[in-house]
Amino acid sequence: IGPEMEGKNAKRKKKTEINTKVPKKISTVKSNTHLIVKHLDGSEAERAPELSPDGECAFESFIWPTTKKEFLADVWRKQPFAIMNSPISRVEDLMAEHLCSLELPDLLDSTASEHIFVWMKTAEGMESFELDDHRAAMTCYNGGASLYFRSSQEMANIFIRHFNNETGLNFAGRNADGSMKGEIEIFASRKGHVTDWHFDFMENFTVQLRGKKKWKFIPSNISHPLRGATSHYAHVDTEEQQMKLHRMQQPNFEIRPTNLDQAEEVELTAGSMLYHPAGVWHQVECTEDSLSFNISLVGTNWADLTADSIRHVLWKKDEFREMVTSSSPLDARSKMAKLLQTLKDEINALTPDDLLPSSLFYPRYPLLDVFEIEQNKKVPVETLTFRKNPLAVLLEKGFHLPPEDEPEEEEEDSESEEDEEAPTVPKKSPKVPKDLPKPPKEQEPTKPYVLNFNFGNEELSSASRTVMHFKLKSIPFLEFFRTNFENREIFDMSHLMVHAGDLNKDDVAQILRVMMYNGYITPIGKK
Numbered sequence: 001i002g003p004e005m006e007g008k009n010a011k012r013k014k015k016t017e018i019n020t021k022v023p024k025k026i027s028t029v030k031s032n033t034h035l036i037v038k039h040l041d042g043s044e045a046e047r048a049p050e051l052s053p054d055g056e057c058a059f060e061s062f063i064w065p066t067t068k069k070e071f072l073a074d075v076w077r078k079q080p081f082a083i084m085n086s087p088i089s090r091v092e093d094l095m096a097e098h099l100c101s102l103e104l105p106d107l108l109d110s111t112a113s114e115h116i117f118v119w120m121k122t123a124e125g126m127e128s129f130e131l132d133d134h135r136a137a138m139t140c141y142n143g144g145a146s147l148y149f150r151s152s153q154e155m156a157n158i159f160i161r162h163f164n165n166e167t168g169l170n171f172a173g174r175n176a177d178g179s180m181k182g183e184i185e186i187f188a189s190r191k192g193h194v195t196d197w198h199f200d201f202m203e204n205f206t207v208q209l210r211g212k213k214k215w216k217f218i219p220s221n222i223s224h225p226l227r228g229a230t231s232h233y234a235h236v237d238t239e240e241q242q243m244k245l246h247r248m249q250q251p252n253f254e255i256r257p258t259n260l261d262q263a264e265e266v267e268l269t270a271g272s273m274l275y276h277p278a279g280v281w282h283q284v285e286c287t288e289d290s291l292s293f294n295i296s297l298v299g300t301n302w303a304d305l306t307a308d309s310i311r312h313v314l315w316k317k318d319e320f321r322e323m324v325t326s327s328s329p330l331d332a333r334s335k336m337a338k339l340l341q342t343l344k345d346e347i348n349a350l351t352p353d354d355l356l357p358s359s360l361f362y363p364r365y366p367l368l369d370v371f372e373i374e375q376n377k378k379v380p381v382e383t384l385t386f387r388k389n390p391l392a393v394l395l396e397k398g399f400h401l402p403p404e405d406e407p408e409e410e411e412e413d414s415e416s417e418e419d420e421e422a423p424t425v426p427k428k429s430p431k432v433p434k435d436l437p438k439p440p441k442e443q444e445p446t447k448p449y450v451l452n453f454n455f456g457n458e459e460l461s462s463a464s465r466t467v468m469h470f471k472l473k474s475i476p477f478l479e480f481f482r483t484n485f486e487n488r489e490i491f492d493m494s495h496l497m498v499h500a501g502d503l504n505k506d507d508v509a510q511i512l513r514v515m516m517y518n519g520y521i522t523p524i525g526k527k
Contacts, residue, residue: 034219034280035264036075038066040085050090051207053097055158059166061090062205062273068166076167077203077224080217080266080276088271091207098155102209102291104141104188108134110152111186117148119193126194146193146286151184151293159184159295163205171360172299176461178364181298188291189213195284197257201225202296204276208268211290215274216265218257218281221250224301225279231255257281268292308463309355312456313346313390349488354389357453357519359464367467369446370474370514371507381512382505385492386521388485391454394520396447396482397467444471449478453519466518473502474511481511492527 040048049061063071063083075081100106108116115130116137121144131137141147150156160180164173173181182202191211199220222229227242239255246253267287268274276282314320319339326332359365365373446469454463470478480499485491493508500508515521 034079034262035217035266036079036081037266038081038083040065040083045085045087048086048090050092051094053094053158055162058159058162062207063275072167075275077277079219080215080274080280080282082215082266082268082275083273084266084269086271086273088209090271091209095209098152098158099186099209099293104147104291105134105138107151107186107188108137108147108149111149112153112156112183113150115149118145119148119195120145141188141190144190146187146189148185148187151186156180156182156184160297163295163297164299167203167297169297169299171463172301172305173297176463176465178366181300182296185294185296186291187294189286189289191286191289193286193290196231197281197283198228198230199225199279199281200228200296201278202298203278204274205295205297206268206274206276207293208270208272208274209291209293210270211286211288212267212269213290213292214265214267214285214287215276216263216283216285217276218259218263220257220279220281222246222253222279223249226301229255229281305355308456309350309391309454310343310347310456312454313350314343315456316390317342350390351522353522354391354519355454357389357464357517357522359453359466359518362517364464365466367469368514369469371471371510373514377509377513379513379516381509381516382493383526385490385524385527386512386516387488387490387524389453389519389522390488391456392518392520393452393455394482395450395452396479397450398448446471447475451515451518451520464519468514468518470511474507476501477503477508478511490524 044065049057049064051058051061060068063075063081066075066081071081095102100110115132116134117128117130118137118140119126119128120140121127131140137147137149157180160173160182164170164180164182175181189211197218199222220229226245227238229242229246231239243253243255263283266274319342324332326335449468449470451464451466451468452462453465455461477496477500481496493505493512496508496512497505503511512521516523
């Protein structure tokens with residue numbers, strides 16, 4: 001790293017350092033109980049850490065000077081929280097690296113959105129529509145329309161992953177393939193644009209980049225909403241869906257807030273930051289032309305996690321896979337009574353370890369060599385008892401042979417003087433530097449197996465999928481392991497060693513550690 005980069009990195013590190021010496025209580029100005037406004041004083045504004053483009057400490061920087069512990073205990077999923085007098089310099093590097101220095105045509109070109117959402121004033125009110133053409137979107141914007149679209153995927157991957165981890169969403173904020181569920185939206189809004197009263201089902205972190213926006217908030221009686229309440233759109237075809245979900249929780253719910261006299265407001269200026277939770281009514285008015293971005297976090301809820309797991313278990317049974325048929329309502333209810341008793345037994349047999357293996361929380365290894373990966377050898381698998389996890393299925397695949405060494409290319413006998421003098425393009429890959437580990441000259445052939453965990457949903461999408469490569473000498477043991485202990489029989493390592501074949505005790509222990517980490521087996525207790 002050159003001196004210039006060292007200096008830049010040192011400066012960035014200093015700017016992103018989080019000062020942990022903050023008051024134990026949030027220093028705020030509260031107009032009531034459902035909106036917290038934190039005004040940074042001159043000294044705090046000077047010390048405020050930047051939102052680093054690489055996402056390092058981004059969550060802690062956003063909520064500064066509030067601590068993570070305070071925020072999660074007092075604010076998260078409870079009430080809106082605005083940070084005012086925050087200097088725009090905190091996001092200058094981020095704007096340059098991920099937000100095209102706020103050049104709107106370039107932001108449109110870098111978006112991950114397939115369509116640009118447009119709000120335009122008409123004689124009948126605010127109309128909304130979608131455009132595929134970025135130039136047409138700019139024409140609408142220049143004509144007074146407001147735009148909404150996603151950031152680049154690169155920016156979303158960096159910041160959503162960090163915010164997911166810091167808020168505890170972790171695996172709940174990821175899809176089965178490891179991609180993030182949330183997104184980052186960019187709002188390019190014109191002066192006078194009003195987004196009318198609504199609430200979202202996402203957790204939102206907004207940064208005001210340019211101009212001013214006036215936010216009004218009212219608490220709702222809906223907690224942890226499954227869908228938003230979005231009657232502000234001109235053409236809403238989901239209102240009945242939203243209403244039935246919310247009235248399931250609150251019979252008196254209305255699609256628009258009725259207690260407008262309780263509204264509290266805050267006006268964001270460039271540099272201001274705002275968190276507002278799911279289920280909080282809000283109205284937004286642009287008092288100047290405005291540009292902002294919003295980090296939206298979405299996560300799997302406990303009901304879906306549990307229901308998918310139970311459905312997966314029930315699919316294993318003939319009586320639950322059977323098509324629903326009956327000769328009469330009485331016959332149907334009689335069958336259902338038996339099924340409900342079986343359902344209770346299956347639920348009682350499940351354990352938290354079945355539903356939540358370590359691989360969901362910690363680094364995933366979508367492709368691994370079972371005998372090469374470093375698993376925690378402190379786990380005393382030799383002293384534990386196990387059973388198969390009913391939520392996991394192991395599939396064998398074809399053989400995987402290591403590639404043969406490519407024969408060295410023979411030099412051509414005749415080369416012209418021009419060819420000898422001209423620069424040549426290497427036909428082989430560059431040599432591996434001597435200081436890097438070299439792959440072994442001889443690699444044993446392996447056979448891949450695919451471990452699918454918890455796919456009890458309509459899409460049959462696995463909560464996690466891992467491809468594991470096993471040496472051929474371990475296949476007979478693995479096939480015995482795969483096809484036995486299917487009815488919740490409890491076993492330990494001594495039962496498996498009888499069928500270990502050419503594997504030694506350490507090999508079997510390694511297989512057990514990998515299988516336990518990825519949810520194929522569940523520890524029950526000690527021998």
